[in-house]
Amino acid sequence: MKARPETVDAAALDEAVRLVTEVCERACNGDLEARVPVISGSERAARIRIAINGLLDHVDAFVRESGAASAAAAEGRFHRRFLTQGLDGAYRAAAEQITHSNQVMSRTAAQFADAARARQALADELESAVLTVSEQVATAATEMGRSANGLADFARVAVADAERGLGTVSSLRTSSDEIRHAVDLINQVAAQTRLLALNATIEAARAGSAGRGFGVVANEVKNLANETSASSEEIMSQVNTVQQSAADAIGVLEAVTNRIREMSVLVEGIAQAVDGGHQIEDVGLSQLAEVLRAEVSRFVSTIRAS
Amino acid sequence: MKLIRVRPSGQERTFGADELIVTKTDPRGILTYANDVFLRLSALDEDEAIGQPHNLIRHPDMPRAVFKLLWDTLRQQREIFAYVVNLAADGAHYWVFAHVTPSFDETGRVVGYHSNRRVPSRAAIAAADDLYGVLRAAERRHDRAQDAVAAGHDTLQRVLAERGRTYDELVWDISTGGRR
Ligand SMILES: Cc1cc2nc3c(=O)[nH]c(=O)nc-3n(C[C@H](O)[C@H](O)[C@H](O)COP(=O)(O)O)c2cc1C
Numbered sequence: 001m002k003a004r005p006e007t008v009d010a011a012a013l014d015e016a017v018r019l020v021t022e023v024c025e026r027a028c029n030g031d032l033e034a035r036v037p038v039i040s041g042s043e044r045a046a047r048i049r050i051a052i053n054g055l056l057d058h059v060d061a062f063v064r065e066s067g068a069a070s071a072a073a074a075e076g077r078f079h080r081r082f083l084t085q086g087l088d089g090a091y092r093a094a095a096e097q098i099t100h101s102n103q104v105m106s107r108t109a110a111q112f113a114d115a116a117r118a119r120q121a122l123a124d125e126l127e128s129a130v131l132t133v134s135e136q137v138a139t140a141a142t143e144m145g146r147s148a149n150g151l152a153d154f155a156r157v158a159v160a161d162a163e164r165g166l167g168t169v170s171s172l173r174t175s176s177d178e179i180r181h182a183v184d185l186i187n188q189v190a191a192q193t194r195l196l197a198l199n200a201t202i203e204a205a206r207a208g209s210a211g212r213g214f215g216v217v218a219n220e221v222k223n224l225a226n227e228t229s230a231s232s233e234e235i236m237s238q239v240n241t242v243q244q245s246a247a248d249a250i251g252v253l254e255a256v257t258n259r260i261r262e263m264s265v266l267v268e269g270i271a272q273a274v275d276g277g278h279q280i281e282d283v284g285l286s287q288l289a290e291v292l293r294a295e296v297s298r299f300v301s302t303i304r305a306s
Numbered sequence: 307m308k309l310i311r312v313r314p315s316g317q318e319r320t321f322g323a324d325e326l327i328v329t330k331t332d333p334r335g336i337l338t339y340a341n342d343v344f345l346r347l348s349a350l351d352e353d354e355a356i357g358q359p360h361n362l363i364r365h366p367d368m369p370r371a372v373f374k375l376l377w378d379t380l381r382q383q384r385e386i387f388a389y390v391v392n393l394a395a396d397g398a399h400y401w402v403f404a405h406v407t408p409s410f411d412e413t414g415r416v417v418g419y420h421s422n423r424r425v426p427s428r429a430a431i432a433a434a435d436d437l438y439g440v441l442r443a444a445e446r447r448h449d450r451a452q453d454a455v456a457a458g459h460d461t462l463q464r465v466l467a468e469r470g471r472t473y474d475e476l477v478w479d480i481s482t483g484g485r486r
Binding site: 080 | 475478
């Protein structure tokens with residue numbers, strides 16, 4: 001060996017060229033598993049081998065890193081950085097560019113996550129607000145429904161009472177008419193009595209002293225008749241007052257019942273708005289609150305899912 | 307075929323920040339390629355390494371659970387990062403930050419595995435050493451290998467659960483903290 005080193009070297013170098021060419025061709029075609037095997041007999045061939053394999057190791061490392069780091073970023077595993085250590089020059093520059101892109105992606109992803117979190121929070125708030133409102137509306141609706149029903153009952157009772165009052169007042173008017181009638185009769189009797197008394201007085205005067213006592217009685221009868229007639233007038237004026245008052249009372253009572261009837265219609269309207277009407281499409285306030293709540297929770301779950 | 311295990315000398319060896327330790331194995335973990343940096347650090351000649359199983363440089367301080375995780379992950383065709391302390395043929399040891407990935411052929415079939423290793427920072431080594439101490443202690447309470455692996459695995463999962471991190475995240479936490 002020592003005698004002809006250049007010959008051995010030449011043969012080993014030929015072999016090295018063949019092996020290196022083969023490995024380079026495989027690597028060119030993307031087969032980064034290829035490495036130059038051991039070449040014995042030449043120090044220079046060994047150095048070529050180490051140089052070529054070192055080159056392939058670095059290309060291999062860069063390809064594995066860029067593939068894996070980009071895949072990790074795409075999966076959101078941003079803690080997995082591109083390992084630039086052990087890679088220099090153009091490898092490192094490209095690696096740093098990839099790292100930068102991944103950081104931008106990471107920031108964008110973080111912003112997306114923030115926005116999504118904000119949206120979730122908003123959805124939570126909306127949901128709880130609507131829940132509170134719809135609960136309150138439902139409670140208020142129940143309360144209002146109860147009040148409206150109470151009012152309607154009250155109105156019915158009030159109308160009945162007023163009608164009874166109207167009856168009472170009307171019968172008062174009838175009684176007044178009867179009283180007036182009776183008083184008229186009394187007046188007629190009194191007038192006739194006065195005439196009778198006048199005739200008696202005249203007769204008593206004609207009878208002279210024999211009729212004196214009779215004349216006294218006739219005078220008494222006349223006084224009685226006058227008093228009766230005066231009392232009747234007094235009664236009549238009072239009856240008139242009563243009748244006027246009764247007429248006023250009737251007017252007032254009628255106005256009150258009309259108002260109460262109008263109020264009943266309004267109350268009925270409230271009750272319908274609260275409980276819903278008889279038609280299917282007439283939904284009540286409580287149902288509306290329930291529909292609102294259901295719609296919002298559907299909306300909120302869509303937001304959460306997106 | 308396993309060489310006779312050397313006794314760790316406690317002597318530490320390290321390598322340059324610009325260097326990569328590279329090995330390739332077949333799908334069973336038999337070395338098919340080792341670069342010059344690997345051979346230098348491991349104090350091996352090329353013909354002593356190629357054709358040998360990769361546990362050729364296994365250090366007794368390495369918890370079994372870490373290698374279980376390594377192989378489980380590779381079998382799912384995923385990459386794995388791990389801090390590993392290796393035992394050189396002369397008894398010295400060296401820490402690496404290893405990245406192990408499957409190699410695919412053009413049809414997408416796994417034809418073997420590949421490992422690139424970088425030199426870790428002192429802080430990262432200290433953290434990994436602490437973690438492995440805890441896992442080792444759990445494993446050494448068991449005589450049967452499979453019980454030991456299970457105990458180490460459980461302990462690792464507990465540590466991760468306590469920190470609320472995945473294994474991957476923890477490894478990167480350590481590497482970020484010790485970034486040079
Ligand atoms: C590509 C690749 C690289 C590996 N590198 C190492 C290494 O550097 N050190 C190591 O101890 N094991 C390494 N292993 C794992 C070994 O194959 C083995 O699982 C480990 O040494 C445990 O050996 P044991 O099961 O005999 O304990 C590697 C495996 C693969 C596939």
